[in-house]
Amino acid sequence: RKEVEQDPGPFNVPEGATVAFNCTYSNSASQSFFWYRQDCRKEPKLLMSVYSSGNEDGRFTAQLNRASQYISLLIRDSKLSDSATYLCVVNHGEGGGADGLTFGKGTHLIIQP
Amino acid sequence: EAGVAQSPRYKIIEKRQSVAFWCNPISGHATLYWYQQILGQGPKLLIQFQNNGVVDDSQLPKDRFSAERLKGVDSTLKIQPAKLEDSAVYLCASSYTRWDTQYFGPGTRLTVL
Numbered sequence: 001r002k003e004v005e006q007d008p009g010p011f012n013v014p015e016g017a018t019v020a021f022n023c024t025y026s027n028s029a030s031q032s033f034f035w036y037r038q039d040c041r042k043e044p045k046l047l048m049s050v051y052s053s054g055n056e057d058g059r060f061t062a063q064l065n066r067a068s069q070y071i072s073l074l075i076r077d078s079k080l081s082d083s084a085t086y087l088c089v090v091n092h093g094e095g096g097g098a099d100g101l102t103f104g105k106g107t108h109l110i111i112q113p
Numbered sequence: 114e115a116g117v118a119q120s121p122r123y124k125i126i127e128k129r130q131s132v133a134f135w136c137n138p139i140s141g142h143a144t145l146y147w148y149q150q151i152l153g154q155g156p157k158l159l160i161q162f163q164n165n166g167v168v169d170d171s172q173l174p175k176d177r178f179s180a181e182r183l184k185g186v187d188s189t190l191k192i193q194p195a196k197l198e199d200s201a202v203y204l205c206a207s208s209y210t211r212w213d214t215q216y217f218g219p220g221t222r223l224t225v226l
Binding site: 004008042043044045046087089101102103104105106 | 146154156157218219220
């Protein structure tokens with residue numbers, strides 16, 4: 001099965017700092033990429049999609065490097081509410097309508113006051 | 114807009130017993146997914162439905178797991194008989210089409226004793 005690898009952390013970061021996560025994927029034919037956020041004992045929620053040209057949403061910036069098969073997420077001016085697990089997600093789009101997402105194990109982020 | 118509904122939220126059973134989970138996707142969503150999330154790991158796709166047809170069940174342990182979506186709306190996932198290693202959160206997700214964002218339900222937390 002296709003793999004998505006992440007550093008599980010935890011990353012302990014002071015409030016206001018900038019933090020970055022990377023994720024690598026094994027299938028070079030992968031088509032769609034996402035970052036999901038999962039709070040403790042809650043369901044995953046889409047944080048942002050990741051586009052080839054890179055994209056930004058407020059304090060969050062996502063980038064994709066297809067040549068090296070990695071995805072990054074940058075969080076600027078981190079807030080206490082950013083504390084969560086960040087899941088790197090890849091849709092391999094294997095055809096035939098099979099579009100289940102492959103999740104990494106997640107990176108645990110703790111923002112400290 | 115109502116989200117994905119799942120029930121029960123929690124279930125405790127003994128090994129070798131049977132259990133069933135129910136999912137009601139967001140209205141109008143044609144694609145439905147079941148994921149298994151073991152503690153400390155990312156969700157793993159078990160099965161994907163497109164309307165009432167199975168698109169991908171390659172990671173479903175078919176000797177003990179079964180799922181159906183008879184009318185293309187609600188879905189049930191069954192485990193019979195359960196094993197200790199089935200203890201996990203079972204997440205249901207739906208999307209309008211295979212290309213759209215997947216929205217997750219709150220999950221069913223299963224404990225097998």
